[in-house]
């Protein structure tokens with residue numbers, strides 16, 4: 001049970017997902033504390049200990065999320081995404097506390113031809129993915145009660161993401177080339193937040209995949225956005241290999257979300273419905 005008096009600490013609570021989770025908790029009358037940089041640093045053990053002391057549940061949305069920059073700053077990526085998560089696990093075990101930790105599709109190499117299930121072997125192809133996988137493993141090794149929720153292709157109102165960047169560039173009249181060989185499920189952080197709130201009272205253990213229903217490639221997703229917003233963008237498709245970037249991207253980010261479905265309070269929305277709602281309130 002999550003009682004209304006229980007205290008939930010949202011690490012990374014000012015980020016894109018953390019902000020929507022804080023709002024979702026407030027809507028449900030749940031007491032949530034937002035912890036984020038610059039006042040709270042997950043790599044600071046004393047601050048982490050204090051967070052564990054003060055809360056009944058920790059939801060970790062804090063992460064080093066700059067995928068390209070992680071290639072040149074691997075130490076920082078590992079400190080935030082791996083070592084701090086392991087330390088959080090140790091402190092949570094000592095306090096007999098359950099932790100919900102957010103992870104990513106980037107733990108996979110994207111070479112599978114089918115949607116990924118939770119038991120598929122991870123094989124990250126960039127530093128960000130490797131650091132997030134290391135965090136998952138350290139959390140597991142800590143022996144604390146925990147749940148790892150992997151999400152993908154998220155967008156929201158409180159951060160930079162594929163959707164908002166694309167709209168900004170189209171409105172600025174830029175020529176847009178978007179890859180048509182990366183496939184996944186665009187997922188609203190408001191829906192991830194609702195899913196997290198469904199899990200809080202149940203405190204499930206293990207790994208769960210969560211994403212909107214259905215799959216699309218990035219180029220078709222861009223077309224959908226511009227059609228819905230009535231923007232006549234100068235848009236063309238290309239391959240991932242045409243876009244050299246410091247970090248390699250998985251081509252297949254599709255999740256099989258069967259495992260989490262029975263724990264959710266409401267059915268998972270098709271990606272089109274959630275994205276349309278998001279675009280309407282922009």
Ligand SMILES: NC(=O)c1ccc[n+]([C@@H]2O[C@H](COP(=O)([O-])OP(=O)(O)OC[C@H]3O[C@@H](n4cnc5c(N)ncnc54)[C@H](OP(=O)(O)O)[C@@H]3O)[C@@H](O)[C@H]2O)c1
Nearest residue numbers: 012014015016017041042062063065102104151152154159
């Ligand atoms: N966005 C996606 O497409 C996507 C896909 C799959 C998984 N995820 C995962 O979803 C989770 C939430 O990410 P998001 O999309 O909400 O990204 P985000 O907006 O970058 O949120 C991450 C938050 O963590 C904070 N943070 C970074 N270093 C920290 C530290 N040392 N101590 C405390 N807080 C720190 C960031 O603060 P600053 O902004 O000040 O750095 C930011 O507020 C992460 O676990 C991420 O790996 C995201």
